Amino acid sequence: MKRVLARSILVVVGLLVMVGPAAAGGWATVRLDEAPAAVVASEPWQFGFLVKQHDRTPTNDVEPVVRAVHMATGEVLTVEGEQTGEVGHFSAVVTFPMAGDWKWEIAPNPFGPTSMETLTVLPPAAEERSEPARMDRTATVTLGALQVSFTLDIELIAADAAPTGQRAETVEIVITDSGYTPSRLEILPGTEVVWSNQSAMAHDVGSDNLGFRDSGLLDAGDEFRQRFTTAGTFHYTCGPHPFMTGTIVVVE
């Protein structure tokens, strides 16, 4: 009899451990004080953010970690947040080592992360010196910028000229509190996917690997658009509610 009782207690303890974080209050959101302005590589960027349990109650009882991944190289950067000011408010300083697109998230441990809108970090401003080597580099950068704006112009003209019927398709995924609908979507390359948050709560769309840019937190009624140009399978998850998952399959 004693042994049976002991085993039952062990089972109960085991269950409690498994539901621990969920029972302790489930989930939290992280919102930046303000949208990032121009963030430049090699320059410290300080920002503040608010952590709210259930997107409602500010809490200091978390250990926020900022995690960023460079989309082209996979380089990872982590920084801890520090509590400052009102309850639930933290700040952090991040210095991105290189320019480019950085996926990033803030995880208010023990709660799951909120993924932030993917950030394009700018290259450091060209230093104005007269050394020949630096002049060369500046010229290359300027040429690159010219090429970019040139390409954009062509795309705009093409979009205007194309008859409606020939425009690339747009497909909608509806976000509700029970998940993404449809949760699995097959599309052709060039299709634009629009996630539309039709729930009363905030959710996000964060690609699991480096598949596509993240949405950042989407409030009720917000949309996030992403065009898929290359074939592949792209899994994504809602940071605050990791049971919400979806898959985009781009078929050739």
Ligand SMILES: [Cu+2]
């Ligand atoms: Cu969600």
